Amino acid sequence: MxxxxxxxxxxxxxxxxxxxDVQRRLSEYISKKGLRQTPQRRLIVDVFLHAGRHLATEELxxxxxxxxxxxxxxxxxxxxxxxxxxxxxEERHFGDSVTRYERADTEHHDHLICTECGTITxxxxxxxxxxxxxxxxxxxxxxxxxxxxxxxICPECTRKRRPTPPRVRK
Amino acid sequence: MxxxxxxxxxxxxxxxxxxxDVQRRLSEYISKKGLRQTPQRRLIVDVFLHAGRHLATEELxxxxxxxxxxxxxxxxxxxxxxxxxxxxxEERHFGDSVTRYERADTEHHDHLICTECGTITxxxxxxxxxxxxxxxxxxxxxxxxxxxxxxxICPECTRKRRPTPPRVRK
DNA sequence: TTCCCTGCAAAAGTTTTGCACTACT
DNA sequence: AGTAGTGCAAAACTTTTGCAGGGAA
Numbered sequence: 001m002x003x004x005x006x007x008x009x010x011x012x013x014x015x016x017x018x019x020x021d022v023q024r025r026l027s028e029y030i031s032k033k034g035l036r037q038t039p040q041r042r043l044i045v046d047v048f049l050h051a052g053r054h055l056a057t058e059e060l061x062x063x064x065x066x067x068x069x070x071x072x073x074x075x076x077x078x079x080x081x082x083x084x085x086x087x088x089x090e091e092r093h094f095g096d097s098v099t100r101y102e103r104a105d106t107e108h109h110d111h112l113i114c115t116e117c118g119t120i121t122x123x124x125x126x127x128x129x130x131x132x133x134x135x136x137x138x139x140x141x142x143x144x145x146x147x148x149x150x151x152x153i154c155p156e157c158t159r160k161r162r163p164t165p166p167r168v169r170k
Numbered sequence: 171m172x173x174x175x176x177x178x179x180x181x182x183x184x185x186x187x188x189x190x191d192v193q194r195r196l197s198e199y200i201s202k203k204g205l206r207q208t209p210q211r212r213l214i215v216d217v218f219l220h221a222g223r224h225l226a227t228e229e230l231x232x233x234x235x236x237x238x239x240x241x242x243x244x245x246x247x248x249x250x251x252x253x254x255x256x257x258x259x260e261e262r263h264f265g266d267s268v269t270r271y272e273r274a275d276t277e278h279h280d281h282l283i284c285t286e287c288g289t290i291t292x293x294x295x296x297x298x299x300x301x302x303x304x305x306x307x308x309x310x311x312x313x314x315x316x317x318x319x320x321x322x323i324c325p326e327c328t329r330k331r332r333p334t335p336p337r338v339r340k
Numbered sequence: 341t342t343c344c345c346t347g348c349a350a351a352a353g354t355t356t357t358g359c360a361c362t363a364c365t
Numbered sequence: 366a367g368t369a370g371t372g373c374a375a376a377a378c379t380t381t382t383g384c385a386g387g388g389a390a
Contacts (some may be wrong), residue, residue: 362371
C-alpha cells in the first residue's frame with residue numbers, strides 16, 4: 001500500500017517475522033504516530049518477543065523486572081496496548097480473568113487448551129479456516145479475525161489419569 | 171446412565187429443553203446437593219431462561235431488579251455460578267472483561283460477533299465440528315468442549331458504512 | 341432446629357487513570 | 366523547548382468473600 005520503501009520481509013522457518021523486522025515495524029508506527037522510543041519500551045518489546053507465547057501481563061511484568069526492577073506495571077500495560085494497536089501483538093482471553101498477549105506476526109494458528117494442567121498447544125487447520133469464511137459469507141458478514149479454542153485433556157494428563165495402561169479386562 | 175427414572179425430555183423446535191424441564195433438572199441438582207430452593211433463585215432462573223442470550227451478569231442483575239429491587243448482586247453472581255455448576259448454564263467470555271451466561275441445553279452453536287456494534291449471531295457448522303475432532307485426535311487430546319468465535323462486521327454495519335452504494339469511479 | 345441463603349459491605353484481582361517529574365525528539 | 370512517557374498511587378471495574386440475620390426443609 002505504500003510503494004517505494006518496500007523491503008523483502010524476512011521470515012523464519014516457523015513463519016515468524018524476524019525480531020529486527022518487528023522492531024522496525026514498531027519504530028515506523030511510533031514515529032508515524034508522533035510517539036517516542038524509550039528504554040522501557042525497548043525492554044518490554046524485547047521480553048515480549050523472546051518470551052514464551054501467551055504471556056499474561058503480570059508474567060511479562062515479572063520477566064521485565066528481572067532486567068529492570070524499576071519498571072512500573074502501568075508502563076507494561078500501556079506498552080502492551082501499544083503493541084496491540086500497532087498490530088504487533090494480539091490480545092487473548094482464555095478461561096481465566098487475565099489478558100494475555102501473543103505475537104501477531106506468525107502464521108495463523110488456533111489453540112488446544114488442557115483443562116487439567118493448563119498447557120496450551122497450537123495447531124493449524126486450513127480446512128477449518130475455509131469453512132469459517134464460508135459461514136461468514138453465508139451470513140453476510142465481513143470477517144476480520146476469529147478465535148478457535150479446543151478444550152480437553154492433553155496427552156500427558158491422559159497418561160497420568162491412567163497410570164497403568166488398560167490391560168485388564170473387566 | 172441412570173435407568174428407571176428416565177422420562178422423555180421435551181424439546182422445542184429450536185432444540186431447546188422446555189423451561190419446566192430445566193427447572194426440574196435444577197431442583198434435582200439442588201436437592202441432590204442438599205441445597206435450598208429460594209424465591210431469589212427462582213426469580214433469577216426465570217429471568218435467565220427467558221432473557222435474550224449471552225446476558226452479562228450485570229445485565230441480568232438489572233433485569234432481575236426490575237422485578238425485585240431488593241436482590242443483591244452477590245446473589246446473582248452466586249446463582250449464576252450455581253447454574254453453571256449444575257450444567258444448566260455455560261460461562262462465556264467474549265472480547266470484553268465481563269462474564270456472560272448462556273443456556274447450555276440448546277443444540278451446539280458458535281458465534282459471529284460484530285466488532286462494530288457488538289451484535290452476536292449464532293451459527294452451526296457440523297463440518298467444522300468434525301474437523302475439530304480430527305485435530306484433537308491427531309494431537310492425542312480428548313476433547314471436552316470448544317469455543318469458536320468469528321469476529322467481523324455484521325451486515326447491518328456494513329450497510330451503514332456505505333450509505334451510498336459505491337457508484338462513483340475515482 | 342439446623343444450616344443454607346441473602347444482602348450488605350469489604351476485599352480481592354486486574355486494568356486504567358491522574359499527576360508530577362523525566363527525558364525523547 | 367515542547368510534549369509524550371514513566372512511576373507511583375489512587376481509582377475503576379468486575380467478581381468473591383465474610384458475616385449477621387432470615388428462612389427453607
